[in-house]
Amino acid sequence: MNELEHRLSSKFPKARIISETISNIIGFIVLAVLFWLGYYFDWPAWANWILIGLLLIAVVGTIWSFIEPHYLYRSWRYQIDIEYLQLRYGVLTKEWVTVPMSKIQSVSTSQGPIMRAYQMRSIKVETMGSSHVIPALEEQVALELRARIAELAKLKEVDE
């Protein structure tokens, strides 16, 4: 299968690792509070087992969150032409999405504080039944792409 044209911004892995680390820290704090609550209120054994299970998942998830962004960046491709928006991404499970331009309802860009520091924006495309996000593009690229999709999505199919 032929490769799609465009990739994400090369700054994506860095930004992703920072934001994942922040949410991981919050997650660990919540877990610590739960462990303390369990100890203090003497929760039943099964509740502790669930907490231990969550801790294991959290540790594995944290390690993974340092590895994944690089591979995710490498796997991400997108392409638009007059008729379709195509996305391909995924490290463990690969996804390939094809959306006809005429079915796109809205397109928007957004930027959180980390993304702002790296001058990147994400693009969200909403269709009648789903929404898709291109997670990180250079600011200029993102704005151009948004304008382009909005222009192309103007066509509407007869009989709807």
Added chain:
Amino acid sequence: MMRYHPLIILYRIYQLIKNGLILGILLFVVKRDSDFWLLEYGRYVFIVGVLLRVIYIVGSWFVETYEWEERTFQIKKGLFVKHTSTIPFSKIQNVTRHTTLFHKLFGLTSLTFETAMDGDDDAITFQVVSKQHAAFLLELVNVEESQVPKLEKKEQDQHEEEVNEAENKVETDHVIHFEPTNQDLLKASFTSLSFLAIIPIVTGMYDFIEPLLPDSDQYQGVLYQIINSRWLIIMLSIIAVVIAIIIGIVRTFSRYGKYRISSSATHIYIERGLLDETHFAIEKQRIQGLEIEQKLLKRIFGLAEVKLISSASPQSEDYAVSVNSLYPFLPIKRAYQLMEALLPDYHVEESMNRLTKTSLYMKLIKPSWFWIVVTAGLFYFKPTIFQIDAAWWLLSLLLLLIVIANRILDYLHTKYLISDDQLQWWHGGLTSRMFITKRRRVIEMSYSQSILQRIFKLVSISTMNRSTPTRIETINDVPLDFAQTFQHWYLQRQKDTSYQENG
């Protein structure tokens, strides 16, 4: 400016009584001596609630109005907060006419126009409407744009005349496709599982009669007792089976008797019901796809249910049977014929691609998270069931067997085909489904590949169709080449579609 039929007040009060009856009996009859605070205050709340509701029902009749201009309905609602909504005729997806016993009593009917719009205003319901007016409204909505002036002139004419005209028209261009025979109905009443009602009836009767059984192990011997009660059991079973069959047949006949599926050039019509009559009409071009569903028992009997997938949101509250179902007990060949007759665009192919052996291995190897979680829970709690100590691992084993059987069946049932502008596939384990749609109706496609699937060079394909909620169909573990063919096929979509500038 039109007001709804005055009997709508009576109808709503009747609904109120129907819905509040059980709570009312509970509060004022069964628990009338209880001074539990919840019940005590509940009685006051109930009375106030009912009174307010009655005032609201009567008051809202004066406020709720509707009118139509050119090509739109204007609906006004709200006793305190005024609410006006505009619904263009062109957005109406299907029409349901439902005649309950209440309506029959007064020679009236109810009418619902469903649209594909979001939110609360997505349907126009005339809960009570005279038959003439219903026919008039139907005409109003159905007409072509060019006919509008003509119709407005008609409006002043006698309604009666128009109804006759409409009926004549209906007679001429309708083609009847399916009317169940008594034999079909009998078959249906056995497949609908209503005969399973014998189980509670038998146990109930046995409990009732048990004290009468000879309690006699002292002087007549255990053997005698068993033989004796076995006769009783057999007799009771026969009686129960007969009762169950009769109940099943009566239920099936009242639901599916007088069933008729017909169509004109543009619409599909479904009529059904002996006591509660429902007439359902949907425009053919609104249909996004078709589905055939076969539950285990229906497959054994060679029957299937055909469903229409449309973008209108189904209003299921009052209907015992889903409106989008054509007929739940069609012989499978008949179902195919019916689909093709109703929608000549669709061609049901019988020879389709099957999965390869690798897909079967894939399906068997894939971990079942459901089974793992349930087994972990069973292992931890080790419940005793039916006084058997080892029940937890027996249960786990049973579940595993069901999971495996389901997967093997899924492998056997999965068949897929793309031809011209049409996609068709079968999948599913215990309940299998066929899904068929047109390329231009698929609003999005995607495919995914997990690590395991990558090893076996397999993928899962998903398609999305407009419906409420969005219809997502997935076929698992098809070969990678097919996915590529599929993607290529989907990228040719513009062949079937024509565009217009979105103004």
